[in-house]
Amino acid sequence: xxxxxxxxxxxxxPPEGLAKPEDDSVVAFLDGPDQAEAAIEQLIExxxxxxxxxxxxxxxxxxRLDVSGAHHGLRGRVYRLLEWISDEKGILFRxxxxxxxxxxxxxxxxxxDRKADAAxxxxxxxxxxxxxxxxxxxxxLGA
Numbered sequence: 001x002x003x004x005x006x007x008x009x010x011x012x013x014p015p016e017g018l019a020k021p022e023d024d025s026v027v028a029f030l031d032g033p034d035q036a037e038a039a040i041e042q043l044i045e046x047x048x049x050x051x052x053x054x055x056x057x058x059x060x061x062x063x064r065l066d067v068s069g070a071h072h073g074l075r076g077r078v079y080r081l082l083e084w085i086s087d088e089k090g091i092l093f094r095x096x097x098x099x100x101x102x103x104x105x106x107x108x109x110x111x112x113d114r115k116a117d118a119a120x121x122x123x124x125x126x127x128x129x130x131x132x133x134x135x136x137x138x139x140x141l142g143a
Contacts, residue, residue: 011055
């Protein structure tokens with residue numbers, strides 16, 4: 001996604017539809033495009049799947065996140081409502097706020113065996129606010 005915050009870089013975008021964490025993924029906040037680019041390179045070198053890493057950038061990323069689900073029909077609104085009544089709403093709102101402030105949010109495929117590796121690599125590039133999403137649960141990662 002080309003974005004003023006991403007400069008002239010095109011980061012991989014999430015699949016079409018409502019942007020949400022995939023099962024077995026690590027989501028992290030990054031402050032700049034250089035951090036994201038370097039993290040992606042190191043993640044790929046470490047064997048993470050390039051075609052399943054994606055990045056939301058800045059204001060357009062916040063719009064794509066669509067915290068209300070209003071732009072994704074009834075299914076999107078219901079999905080977001082379920083997040084709002086769960087403990088996931090905090091990370092959803094933090095992601096929106098971080099994007100609106102010009103940050104980036106990255107998702108990396110990582111099951112329980114690889115989540116620590118992904119978090120270590122991401123943290124090495126300044127990532128913060130990290131969380132691992134498994135099937136029917138999530139957990140914060142890092143400090």
